[in-house]
Amino acid sequence: MNKSVEAPELQTVSRLLPEFTEMPGGLLPLLHAVQDALGFIPASAVPLVAEAMNLSRAEVHGVITYYHFFRSKAPGKHVVQVCRAESCQACGGEQLLSEMEQALGCKLHETSADGLYSLEPVYCLGLCASSPAVQIDDKLYARMDSVQLKRVVAELGSHA
Amino acid sequence: MSITVFVPCDSAALAAGAEAVVDALHKEASARGLTIDVQRNSTRGMFWLEPLVEVVTAAGRTAYGPVNFQDVPSLFEADFLHGGQHRLSLGLTDALPYLSKQQRLTFARMGITRPLSLDDYAAHGGWAGLQKTAAMDSADVVQTVLDSGLRGRGGAAFPAGIKWRTVRATDAAQKYVVCNADEGDSGTFSDRMTMEGDPYMLIEGMAIAGLAVGATQGYVYIRSEYPHAIATMTTAIQLAQAAGFLGDNVMGSGKAFHLHVRKAAGSYVCGEETAMLESLEGKRGIVRAKPPLPALEGLFGQPTVINNVITLASVPIIMAKGAAFYKDFGMGRSTGTLPFQITGNIKHGGLVERAFGLTLRELIYDFGGGSRSGRPIKAVQVGGPLGAYVPPSQWDVPLDYEAYAALGLVVGHGGIVVHDDTANMAKLARYAMEFCAIESCGKCTPCRIGSTRGVETIDRIANAQDKEQQVHLLRDLCDTMVHGSLCAMGGMTPYPVLSALNHYPADFGLQTTEATAS
Numbered sequence: 001m002n003k004s005v006e007a008p009e010l011q012t013v014s015r016l017l018p019e020f021t022e023m024p025g026g027l028l029p030l031l032h033a034v035q036d037a038l039g040f041i042p043a044s045a046v047p048l049v050a051e052a053m054n055l056s057r058a059e060v061h062g063v064i065t066y067y068h069f070f071r072s073k074a075p076g077k078h079v080v081q082v083c084r085a086e087s088c089q090a091c092g093g094e095q096l097l098s099e100m101e102q103a104l105g106c107k108l109h110e111t112s113a114d115g116l117y118s119l120e121p122v123y124c125l126g127l128c129a130s131s132p133a134v135q136i137d138d139k140l141y142a143r144m145d146s147v148q149l150k151r152v153v154a155e156l157g158s159h160a
Numbered sequence: 161m162s163i164t165v166f167v168p169c170d171s172a173a174l175a176a177g178a179e180a181v182v183d184a185l186h187k188e189a190s191a192r193g194l195t196i197d198v199q200r201n202s203t204r205g206m207f208w209l210e211p212l213v214e215v216v217t218a219a220g221r222t223a224y225g226p227v228n229f230q231d232v233p234s235l236f237e238a239d240f241l242h243g244g245q246h247r248l249s250l251g252l253t254d255a256l257p258y259l260s261k262q263q264r265l266t267f268a269r270m271g272i273t274r275p276l277s278l279d280d281y282a283a284h285g286g287w288a289g290l291q292k293t294a295a296m297d298s299a300d301v302v303q304t305v306l307d308s309g310l311r312g313r314g315g316a317a318f319p320a321g322i323k324w325r326t327v328r329a330t331d332a333a334q335k336y337v338v339c340n341a342d343e344g345d346s347g348t349f350s351d352r353m354t355m356e357g358d359p360y361m362l363i364e365g366m367a368i369a370g371l372a373v374g375a376t377q378g379y380v381y382i383r384s385e386y387p388h389a390i391a392t393m394t395t396a397i398q399l400a401q402a403a404g405f406l407g408d409n410v411m412g413s414g415k416a417f418h419l420h421v422r423k424a425a426g427s428y429v430c431g432e433e434t435a436m437l438e439s440l441e442g443k444r445g446i447v448r449a450k451p452p453l454p455a456l457e458g459l460f461g462q463p464t465v466i467n468n469v470i471t472l473a474s475v476p477i478i479m480a481k482g483a484a485f486y487k488d489f490g491m492g493r494s495t496g497t498l499p500f501q502i503t504g505n506i507k508h509g510g511l512v513e514r515a516f517g518l519t520l521r522e523l524i525y526d527f528g529g530g531s532r533s534g535r536p537i538k539a540v541q542v543g544g545p546l547g548a549y550v551p552p553s554q555w556d557v558p559l560d561y562e563a564y565a566a567l568g569l570v571v572g573h574g575g576i577v578v579h580d581d582t583a584n585m586a587k588l589a590r591y592a593m594e595f596c597a598i599e600s601c602g603k604c605t606p607c608r609i610g611s612t613r614g615v616e617t618i619d620r621i622a623n624a625q626d627k628e629q630q631v632h633l634l635r636d637l638c639d640t641m642v643h644g645s646l647c648a649m650g651g652m653t654p655y656p657v658l659s660a661l662n663h664y665p666a667d668f669g670l671q672t673t674e675a676t677a678s
Contacts, residue, residue: 024441025440025460027443028440032384053442062444063442063444066445067426067427068426069384069426069427085346086346086347086588086591087346087347087504089591091504091532123595124346124348124385125171126385127171127175128347128349129503129510130207131504131509133175138387140174141175142175142176143176
């Protein structure tokens with residue numbers, strides 16, 4: 001691995017590293033910082049992170065792939081998370097999910113062909129008294145129904 | 161003088177459109193040349209009424225809800241600023257039966273105060289527990305928590321005082337207090353409400369724990385699915401530190417306690433305490449074998465108190481009002497109150513804090529008002545994804561740790577998910593196994609492989625393939641998972657599966673006799 005850092009995303013990672021090297025258990029906070037900055041954790045960042053944290057690349061890769069929240073690939077422009085947990089299932093969450101797949105033009109765990117949407121499951125947003133719940137980017141929606149779903153997706157599309 | 165209007169800033173209010181309501185209130189007021197003072201409070205926990213707008217009137221806080229931004233002009237027309245009648249009028253908030261029938265100890269400030277206001281917190285009884293603690297011998301603090309009978313509210317119900325006593329008695333250069341805020345159970349949100357709505361209460365509880373056991377460092381491990389809770393806790397810690405409630409000299413005690421927020425990363429099993437410790441140490445969230453107990457060798461190998469949000473948040477009132485006050489609530493060995501969370505297919509979903517001992521029927525009908533769909537309620541899952549499905553015949557059992565355990569049920573973290581008669585219990589049983597397969601940390605075989613085999617077996621039963629043999633196999637598999645798993649993930653996934661099979665055999669295409677034969 002060539003140690004010279006050229007790609008802008010690796011420069012970002014390098015800039016973030018110093019804050020976390022001395023922090024007890026700093027790997028997760030560092031990975032969060034990388035993902036907050038870049039939207040994902042590129043594979044090319046793994047050697048940098050490993051060296052800075054005095055870990056093996058396998059350990060860093062292991063942590064990134066263990067946690068559902070960390071992504072190794074750039075997501076679509078909008079990340080749509082539909083809750084699949086019991087409370088939302090009790091309120092038509094499964095039906096809502098298939099409507100969402102249709103509306104976005106991609107299946108669960110996929111990104112739409114136009115790169116606009118990534119559709120992901122989430123297991124509880126803590127809005128269970130107002131199920132079903134959906135999160136789109138950083139915005140929350142409760143008691144989501146077909147009408148609201150169509151309106152929200154149309155709004156997203158119009159800003160695309 | 162301008163009139164004060166409260167609009168909650170809780171996630172559930174935001175998800176229901178609270179921001180648009182605030183915008184509309186400002187716009188409409190200025191169009192009418194009126195000055196209003198819009199304040200953002202926490203939520204009362206009556207989520208079917210969110211966004212719940214409250215106006216401060218001479219008679220008290222008067223409520224309107226659920227308010228859509230389009231309702232705002234008509235609210236002004238109705239003179240809601242002086243408590244005028246409107247289609248959305250609910251009367252005085254405190255008089256609403258949903259609230260007046262509760263026993264809010266831990267949630268006493270909820271919906272009333274502004275989450276980040278140190279003045280509001282202090283004016284409503286905040287810091288009294290920590291102030292007492294700062295002047296007490298630490299052994300007496302631990303004894304007070306022991307005497308209160310407080311048990312872990314995260315689900316395991318282990319006496320909090322015993323953990324504290326162990327950590328206090330263990331010598332170490334560094335000890336820790338860790339708050340488990342990885343509230344991943346579907347049907348629960350009391351931790352989220354606490355962190356978003358009354359963060360200083362949790363900070364106070366953790367500082368008391370730190371002083372009591374001699375820990376100078378604390379961590380709050382908050383799930384990544386709760387960005388608002390993370391933001392509020394982070395700011396609250398900064399403000400509390402600046403005001404001397406955290407830091408090198410906690411409330412003049414001469415003792416230090418530093419608190420940090422750590423963001424989780426979407427792993428359900430990290431709600432298990434040892435997996436959480438691994439995660440805090442920057443590793444994969446793999447469950448540790450016990451012993452050693454975390455109280456002896458916990459975070460970074462040091463003695464560590466690990467408690468759930470609600471456990472720690474219950475400590476300030478115990479310290480402020482005494483162990484006897486708290487112990488007077490509840491029944492048997494389940495002392496105090498539990499914030500129950502009524503969710504799923506329910507008309508009036510929300511948070512109900514009551515002493516242990518009330519029944520599920522009271523919660524889902526008297527408070528919850530029955531199903532939202534209007535259809536008959538078929539099953540109620542109590543205690544999260546690892547809790548059993550409770551059939552109607554057991555809805556009159558008092559909610560108490562021991563009474564529930566005697567029937568193979570779990571109170572857990574107090575989450576209650578209601579399903580109407582359209583629910584297919586075989587599908588929900590399959591989902592329980594599927595969820596376990598997705599979230600298993602992989603360390604022990606019964607959980608890692610058993611969950612996948614469980615999905616396959618339930619599929620075969622549903623497809624009527626060798627039904628009798630497969631039911632036998634499923635029961636045998638569940639037995640292995642219960643007794644052979646390292647933690648509750650694999651050890652309790654059989655609870656929803658077997659309760660579905662036992663009480664709703666028809667959904668599996670089975671006669672009652674086929675379901676029970678094994």
